[in-house]
Every structure is written in C-alpha cells, then in structure tokens.
Amino acid sequence: MAYENELAIAQKAVIAAAQLCETVRRDMVPEAMEKQDKSPVTVADYGSQAIICKALSEAFPNDPVVGEEDAAELKQPEMRDRLQQVTQFVEGVIGTVMPEDVTRWIDHGNGAAAKRFWTLDPIDGTKGFLRGDQYAIALALIEDGDLKVGILGCPALDLGQGTTGLLFTAVRGEGTYMQPIAGGEAQQVKVVQPGDSARLRFVESVEASHGNQSEQEAVAKAVGITQASVRMDSQAKYGAVAAGEAALYLRLPSPKYPDYREKIWDHAAGAIVVEEAGGKVTDMYGKPLDFYSAAKMNDNRGVVVSNGIIHTDVMSALQTG
Ligand code: AMP
Ligand code: MG
Numbered sequence: 335m336a337y338e339n340e341l342a343i344a345q346k347a348v349i350a351a352a353q354l355c356e357t358v359r360r361d362m363v364p365e366a367m368e369k370q371d372k373s374p375v376t377v378a379d380y381g382s383q384a385i386i387c388k389a390l391s392e393a394f395p396n397d398p399v400v401g402e403e404d405a406a407e408l409k410q411p412e413m414r415d416r417l418q419q420v421t422q423f424v425e426g427v428i429g430t431v432m433p434e435d436v437t438r439w440i441d442h443g444n445g446a447a448a449k450r451f452w453t454l455d456p457i458d459g460t461k462g463f464l465r466g467d468q469y470a471i472a473l474a475l476i477e478d479g480d481l482k483v484g485i486l487g488c489p490a491l492d493l494g495q496g497t498t499g500l501l502f503t504a505v506r507g508e509g510t511y512m513q514p515i516a517g518g519e520a521q522q523v524k525v526v527q528p529g530d531s532a533r534l535r536f537v538e539s540v541e542a543s544h545g546n547q548s549e550q551e552a553v554a555k556a557v558g559i560t561q562a563s564v565r566m567d568s569q570a571k572y573g574a575v576a577a578g579e580a581a582l583y584l585r586l587p588s589p590k591y592p593d594y595r596e597k598i599w600d601h602a603a604g605a606i607v608v609e610e611a612g613g614k615v616t617d618m619y620g621k622p623l624d625f626y627s628a629a630k631m632n633d634n635r636g637v638v639v640s641n642g643i644i645h646t647d648v649m650s651a652l653q654t655g
Contacts, residue, residue, distance in 0.1 A: 336507070351471050385427060385428060387443045397448075399444075401599065403456060453625070455569075457471065459567035470570050471486070476602065476625050481625060484504045486573055488501070488502070497518070502577075523576050534558065537563060557644050569601070572601075572604025595630040597631070
C-alpha cells in the first residue's frame with residue numbers, strides 16, 4: 335500500500351491529539367483565548383498541534399507542516415500558566431515533556447507549502463468544541479499539489495451506528511475508511527448512491543457567518559433536496575458526506591465577509607476523505623481547490639462538496655441562482 339508509513343504515523347498522532355482534546359473537554363471548561371484575528375484558540379488547540387507536530391517532526395523531519403496555530407502568544411511571559419496547562423495536558427497523553435518542547439513542536443507547524451508538506455488544523459471548529467458540539471482534528475499530506483493522505487478525527491461524531499467518535503482515513507487511489515476513534519474495525523465508506531433519496535440531505539455550518547445559509551438553502555432546493563439542512567461544525571461535515579449520510583455540503587461566501595478566503599487546513603483532510611469515497615470537491619465555480627500555493631486559497635471562492643452525481647446540477651443552480 336502507498337504511504338503506509340505516513341498513514342500509520344499520522345493516524346496514531348491524530349488519535350493521541352483527539353484523546354487530549356476530549357480530556358480538556360472533560361476536565362475543564364475550556365476557555366477561549368482570542369487570537370489577533372479575533373478567532374478563538376484553547377489549550378486543546380495548542381496541545382493537539384504540539385502532539386501531532388512532535389510525531390511528524392520525528393518521523394518526517396524534512397516535511398514542512400502548515401498548521402493553524404503558532405506559539406508566539408503562548409511564549410509571552412504573562413502566558414506562563416497557560417503554557418503550563420498545555421504542557422500538563424500533553425504530558426497526560428505522551429509522558430513527561432518540558433514547556434520549551436511544547437512551544438517548539440507547536441512552532442514546527444509554521445512551515446510553508448512545498449513540493450511535499452503536511453497541513454494541520456489541530457482543532458477545526460473551535461467554536462463547536464467550546465459549545466460541546468462537533469469539532470475535528472484534520473491532517474493531510476500534499477505532494478506536488480495533490481492530496482495524498484488525509485486523516486480526519488471527529489471525536490464527537492455519531493452517525494447513528496452506536497459509536498461516538500469516528501476516524502476517517504484516505505490514501506489517494508485506495509478509498510476511504512471509517513473506524514471508531516477508540517479503536518475497532520475499519521470499514522470502507524461510500525458517498526450517497528443514485529436513487530437513495532432518503533439520504534439526499536445537505537450539511538452546512540452552525541455558524542451563520544461562515545457561509546450564506548439562505549443561498550445554500552435555495553441551491554439545495556434547486557437540486558431537489560427537500561429536507562432542511564443538518565448543521566454541524568467543522569470538517570465533520572466532510573465525514574458525513576463521505577459516509578453517505580449527506581449528499582451535499584455547501585459553504586458559500588458570507589455576504590458579511592466577501593473578502594474571506596478559505597484556508598487549506600480547513601479543507602485538505604476532508605476533501606481527500608470525500609474524493610476517495612467517490613465524491614467531488616470544488617469551489618463554487620467548479621474550480622479545484624488550490625492546496626498548493628499558500629495557506630489561503632486566494633483563487634477559490636466558497637466550497638461545494640457532493641456525492642459527485644449531483645455536482646453538475648449544483649454548479650448550474652449556482653450559475654443561474
Ligand atoms: P465550520 O465549523 O465549518 O463553520 O468552520 C470553521 C472554520 O471556519 C474555522 O476553522 C475558520 O477557519 C473558518 N472561518 C472563519 N471565518 C469564516 C468565514 N467568514 N467564512 C468561512 N469560513 C470561516
Ligand atoms: Mg479550522
């Protein structure tokens with residue numbers, strides 16, 4: 335199997351990070367600190383990035399990691415207690431470490447896109463994480479601009495099969511697998527098949543400002559989706575499409591933030607997980623998402639994720655809508 339070592343190491347790291355995140359949610363009421371761009375970050379975001387970057391830097395020292403977080407603020411003297419907290423949670427999962435190790439691992443995620451690199455969202459959907467809802471740990475390997483490996487940990491996801499906490503993994507050309515994050519058998523998953531009208535549902539963000547909910551509803555209606563949307567935080571939405579629980583995920587630009595550009599770590603792992611399950615991922619104009627050039631997808635607008643079959647209909651609805 336291709337990328338066997340990459341998958342094994344990345345999967346183990348994501349599971350360890352998920353354990354840290356769930357411990358934070360159980361042991362403390364996670365508080366949000368505010369980053370300079372006003373987006374929230376918690377001790378779990380930092381701890382998750384530290385654990386995953388440690389594993390990647392040891393196994394693949396030459397691969398840059400483009401991660402969402404950096405340790406600049408955490409290294410400030412007034413943040414000493416916070417760093418101590420992050421260090422304790424990391425120790426709870428991987429054993430004794432020093433605070434300096436933790437900040438060094440986090441900053442390993444400050445890499446830039448290259449011929450081969452990883453992209454990481456240590457907690458995607460931090461707002462969902464804080465609310466007690468969905469969030470995801472999303473890690474992907476990109477080579478020559480193409481997604482090669484994706485690991486999507488969704489510690490709070492329950493798709494009605496009696497398991498809470500699901501891990502999706504995909505390797506280019508080899509399908510998508512889903513397994514309980516707590517351990518158990520992996521099963522191959524497929525997107526919604528033609529004629530399965532019961533699962534012709536669509537998913538979108540809980541946060542109204544991360545999309546355009548009225549436009550999303552109109553497009554879904556135009557392609558024959560009559561059920562109300564299922565709202566879910568994070569790339570867990572990609573998991574729902576990959577597992578055939580929804581046929582469409584729409585993320586159209588918010589009229590409030592017309593200049594917002596999507597980030598690669600918010601989509602890379604989810605995109606390969608859906609593609610390898612038979613689905614399609616483009617921007618709202620049908621352009622492939624650019625995972626290669628930079629952390630911000632400057633030349634893409636919005637994201638459309640589907641089971642493939644309805645993708646052209648969605649594009650037509652968007653053009654005429
Ligand atoms: P979701 O949980 O799907 O709503 O997505 C969470 C992600 O939305 C965060 O990781 C942010 O990077 C991203 N985000 C923040 N602001 C916006 C925006 N105006 N439009 C789209 N995505 C955004
Ligand atoms: Mg995110």
